[in-house]
């Protein structure tokens with residue numbers, strides 16, 4: 001296992017569309033365990049593979065009381081409602097901003113055993129799922145802001161995705 005440094009803007013890998021994973025092998029298993037270890041080490045609530053320099057469609061989410069979630073080739077299949085949320089990203093260090101997210105989402109994908117799974121989520125989990133899946137498409141939350149002046153400096157205890 002290893003802690004992997006997080007890529008930050010303007011690293012071009014963050015703007016790339018990540019590739020689908022075709023099958024689980026040793027390198028994907030290692031990527032997943034490194035991502036989980038890194039996420040916990042830096043106290044993040046989620047991480048997408050391009051943030052650790054690997055342009056593959058893999059995300060991990062670690063929200064207290066939900067356990068660690070691993071999703072391979074995740075897709076949002078349903079979005080419901082809209083709400084204004086406060087969001088931050090490890091790849092845009094030290095800042096946060098307010099953007100619109102779905103109130104609830106349904107996401108499908110595969111877990112670390114290549115089993116198909118479907119997750120219905122609201123609140124922080126829904127926000128984290130949308131945020132991490134955006135990363136796989138080269139999208140950052142700051143793309144939703146009218147200007148970078150809308151960002152504010154982060155407080156140390158705030159959640160990063």
Ligand SMILES: [Zn+2]
Nearest residue numbers: 089090091161
């Ligand atoms: Zn992020």
